[in-house]
Amino acid sequence: MLFNSIDFAIFLPLVFGIYWFICNRNLKAQNLFIVFASYLFYGWWDWRFLGLILFSTLLDFTIGNFLRNEERVARRKVLLWISIVVNLGFLGFFKYYNFFVDSFVDAFTFFGHTIDVGSLDIILPVGISFYTFQTLSYTIDVYKKELEPTKDLIAFSAFVCFFPQLVAGPIERAINLLPQISTKRTFNQTQVTDGLKLMLWGFFKKLVIADSLSPIVNDIFNNSASHSSTTLAIGAVFFAFQIYGDFSGYSDIAIGTSKLFGIELMSNFKFPYFSRNIGEFWRKWHISLSTWFRDYLYIPLGGSKGSQLISIRNIFIIFIVSGFWHGANWTFVIWGLFHALLFLPSFITSTNRKFTGTINLLHSPKGFIINLLRFLQTFILVTIGWVFFRSESITQAFSYIKKMLFDFSSEVYVHPSGYRMIDYFIILICFVVFEYVIRNNERNPFYFKNKIVRFCLYVLMLFAIILFYDDGVDRSFIYFQF
Numbered sequence: 001m002l003f004n005s006i007d008f009a010i011f012l013p014l015v016f017g018i019y020w021f022i023c024n025r026n027l028k029a030q031n032l033f034i035v036f037a038s039y040l041f042y043g044w045w046d047w048r049f050l051g052l053i054l055f056s057t058l059l060d061f062t063i064g065n066f067l068r069n070e071e072r073v074a075r076r077k078v079l080l081w082i083s084i085v086v087n088l089g090f091l092g093f094f095k096y097y098n099f100f101v102d103s104f105v106d107a108f109t110f111f112g113h114t115i116d117v118g119s120l121d122i123i124l125p126v127g128i129s130f131y132t133f134q135t136l137s138y139t140i141d142v143y144k145k146e147l148e149p150t151k152d153l154i155a156f157s158a159f160v161c162f163f164p165q166l167v168a169g170p171i172e173r174a175i176n177l178l179p180q181i182s183t184k185r186t187f188n189q190t191q192v193t194d195g196l197k198l199m200l201w202g203f204f205k206k207l208v209i210a211d212s213l214s215p216i217v218n219d220i221f222n223n224s225a226s227h228s229s230t231t232l233a234i235g236a237v238f239f240a241f242q243i244y245g246d247f248s249g250y251s252d253i254a255i256g257t258s259k260l261f262g263i264e265l266m267s268n269f270k271f272p273y274f275s276r277n278i279g280e281f282w283r284k285w286h287i288s289l290s291t292w293f294r295d296y297l298y299i300p301l302g303g304s305k306g307s308q309l310i311s312i313r314n315i316f317i318i319f320i321v322s323g324f325w326h327g328a329n330w331t332f333v334i335w336g337l338f339h340a341l342l343f344l345p346s347f348i349t350s351t352n353r354k355f356t357g358t359i360n361l362l363h364s365p366k367g368f369i370i371n372l373l374r375f376l377q378t379f380i381l382v383t384i385g386w387v388f389f390r391s392e393s394i395t396q397a398f399s400y401i402k403k404m405l406f407d408f409s410s411e412v413y414v415h416p417s418g419y420r421m422i423d424y425f426i427i428l429i430c431f432v433v434f435e436y437v438i439r440n441n442e443r444n445p446f447y448f449k450n451k452i453v454r455f456c457l458y459v460l461m462l463f464a465i466i467l468f469y470d471d472g473v474d475r476s477f478i479y480f481q482f
């Protein structure tokens with residue numbers, strides 16, 4: 001079920017009403033209803049894969065309770081590895097089986113041998129990468145004795161399948177979400193109001209920014225060989241805003257929807273395109289995933305505590321694995337490798353954490369120019385990386401980048417549906433300016449004290465959503481495929 005669908009527009013008020021007005025007196029009833037609503041939400045797409053969520057839930061719940069009473073180190077490790085192997089085994093099969101088979105065949109073909117290995121017509125379960133990492137974090141934290149395992153199967157099930165963030169995050173930690181689910185929630189009008197505001201902002205980013213740019217991006221990338229370098233640059237920049245509007249919009253809707261049910265999720269984006277280097281970008285982009293890899297992969301590998309050579313190895317591992325997490329295509333691996341190479345200079349010079357405060361372009365004329373150049377440089381490098389992310393193959397990606405950077409040709413690009421392109425540039429400029437104004441308030445974009453200003457923003461965004469809503473555009477979220 002998509003957030004931006006009529007089905008969800010009917011589903012959400014019904015679930016909200018039953019949750020607060022029928023199940024509000026009993027915590028177990030609330031949690032049981034969350035599980036029911038979440039399974040309905042997920043099963044709306046394909047009910048057959050509900051068994052995977054149920055299996056992962058029962059597996060890690062059981063292992064967590066075995067770990068509760070097991071003090072022998074060897075057996076604790078066996079239990080942990082059962083969880084890791086089984087969970088990643090399912091993820092690997094559904095997401096990467098055909099990728100490895102095709103790569104295996106290609107490798108033999110490269111050396112002059114031809115083999116016939118059949119691939120399977122495997123449907124990728126929506127959100128499997130997200131809920132797999134979520135349940136794994138629970139088992140790992142219990143193993144490290146940083147979290148007390150729960151005895152409440154219903155509460156644990158609600159933690160695993162909580163519908164707002166089930167299919168595209170944020171990837172929550174049990175240490176944050178499980179205590180909220182295990183504690184009685186009471187209706188809070190302010191929290192609900194804040195949630196609705198954040199949802200409005202998320203829908204604006206998805207429907208007005210991401211979905212309106214989608215036809216242009218698809219047209220340019222699908223016909224990149226016939227377009228000029230200026231048009232390819234437009235396509236790359238538009239995709240940068242499309243994927244940001246799409247994914248951060250989903251996160252805002254998910255966080256806002258969770259607020260309606262008295263649950264606070266972690267922030268997933270903090271205006272990443274105002275970053276002054278790649279290190280700052282990765283502290284602001286897909287925060288739940290980057291911190292997951294930091295805590296459960298980078299630090300266990302040794303982090304930056306060993307020699308510099310080991311630390312550099314760990315950096316390459318975490319970025320390449322992060323790229324591979326996004327999809328079964330070598331383009332994602334190259335995308336991760338590209339970001340590792342971008343991150344490396346700041347790590348070696350110990351400047352990766354140089355910028356931790358909020359950017360202020362208006363601090364001084366000199367500061368304006370320096371900071372503007374810094375975040376423009378970061379945005380350009382990130383945008384080049386997005387070409388690998390969006391391309392169907394490595395060959396297409398390199399051809400796209402080569403032509404975009406070195407062809408020096410230009411043309412007047414025409415929108416596939418004939419709309420004025422200038423309107424899209426104006427919208428993006430206004431969007432960037434508004435994001436700069438609210439850069440300290442990612443959870444409350446309508447923080448302005450003046451009621452008239454807030455009212456005008458509400459009306460403007462609602463009007464824009466209605467105006468830009470196009471039933472002919474693919475409304476699915478990009479990160480559903482991961």
